[in-house]
Amino acid sequence: MPEVIAVVAFLEASVRLGIPLALAAMGETITERSGVINIGLEGSLIAGALGGALGALAIGGAGGGILVGALGGALVAMIFAGFAVGLGTDQIITGTAVTLGGLGFTGAIYQARFGTTGTALTLPTLPSVPIPLLSDIPIIGSALFNQPPTTYFTYVLAPVLWYFVYRTEWGLELRAVGEEPDAAAAAGVRVKQTRFWATVFGGTLAGIAGAHLALAHAGTFTENMSAGRGFIAIAVVVLGRWNPLLVLLAALFFGSASALQFQAQTFGLAVPYQLFLAFPYLLTLLALAGWVGKSRAPASLALPWPKDS
């Protein structure tokens, strides 16, 4: 049954490629709900990957790596938020700078620490943990439930964040800050604090996503290994309509589009895989334009607050 094996491999690859996107995009969802668009997310991802590598080596074990990766992602997001929220600098330009700086600093630190010889760094990896019973389900079982712990963390986080955003007081305040910051401020919500911590939360998840890349996927760190995933995550948020549950699905969809490139031949698809890679972006554009469902950004997204700063 070669077809079944190919389908299983395809699903497994979709989940594997989708999870880091999902983590970063769910974090960015919270950030954007507060009215901040963090284009520096790529910087948090790569800092998370390097932090994951350094942490795994220094503390020993993948768990320490995830922790240091999360801290790295949070630190980069704090720099971004310090400028964009604290000083009120333009979010787009600040985010671009943070991405540029994140890629540069991590590359420089990596080369300074491990040299430029090109011998790959070997890291302790985050092993897959099959969940009893669930992983035995035919076809989807091993794809969904024989994964590293960070994947399960992602599954659990999506409904938790959904509940937080739509069903809690804090979630309401978060959305108010992203829609009508003046009204929120008048109602006593601390706009800047909310935006700052929402951004740091997003950076932390991106850091975990980066550490997951280094420890669960690659087992090594390479320069620029985040490979644009921070920007892809921003597209995923749009396709997921700023709803954590839909964002998880959108991330898996983006993951499956990249997974097709490995499976296109087995499935006998004649279309070149680069077009598959481009497809989710075009779909996201259509979603933004309102032709595929309705996707509306928070009203104050990317606008500094207070206005005159």
Place this chain on the structure above:
Amino acid sequence: MRRFSQLAVAVLALLATGIIAAGSLWLGGYDPLVAGAAMFQGSFGSGTAILSVTMVRAVPLIVTGLAVALAFRAGVWNIGAEGQLYAGAIAAAWVGLSWGSAPGWFLTPAALVAALLAGAAWAAIPAFMKVRLGIGEVIPTILMNFVGIYLAAFVVHGPLQENRGVFPQTDPISDAARLSVLVEGTRLHAGFLIALLVGVILWAGLRWTHFGFQARSVGASPDAARVSGMIESKRVLLVVFLSSGAIAGLAGGIEITGVTFALYEGLSPGWGYTAIAVALLAGLHPGWVVFTGLLFGGLEAGAGAMQREAGVPAAWVSAVEALVILFVLAGDQIRRRFGA
């Protein structure tokens, strides 16, 4: 006074970056003086370094920097220069390959015009979404970057792949399609003059034409421009957006016809994003973009020399560029707050 304090912010930002850059080198165990000397040697230290490396690397940065500066001046947040550049590069390569037997006086301009048009077409989708559907341009332009990069990857694996079919790249474009070398024995090509020309046109256009006035007004205060009734904001935004895309596309065309002579994956190391730094450090002023583009071109040229001679990782230069942007942003914010 405003011009002066803007210059002061840029100079102070460069100074602060220099101090932190030297400090971080020292902390990392490198000798900042040796590294600085190597960087200067590799970028502005000799005629060859200036003409063949720094100025050649500056061309795409200047041209994309101009594209970004124009857009940002009118309040169009075009983060899509990267994708527009790829669209221009694809178009130029396609013209250079398929009309290879045409004479040079026709073919080079045709390739560059194709690049302009492709860049504008690439910008047209987010521009339409902004003007007609009221959708902010930031996310659409980022999305179009990916589509452009994958389209380039597709054409070099598919329809435009070299005849040998080995590497994912096009065959070299015909000699007739190539920009001429400006200084014999160097790599400096006529694209540098085109970059200067675009800079002069934008500078004069923004300063002296009615349209330039309208574009600046829309950028300064979209509401006031609309209420005053004399400016059709939407038309202005559309023209600026498409022109910005065209200029970014031109940068891709110049790179193909002046430097690489072929299209391949990863043609741009992120010029479309670095362009934002170039434009911002120049205070979005087209004249200054030429200088900041040369400065950043020099940084990237010097990075290689610094890695060879002082062992400093080349990636460190990106971090330095990022610091420049952050300091300019912070300086602008502080200047505005204290009303200087």
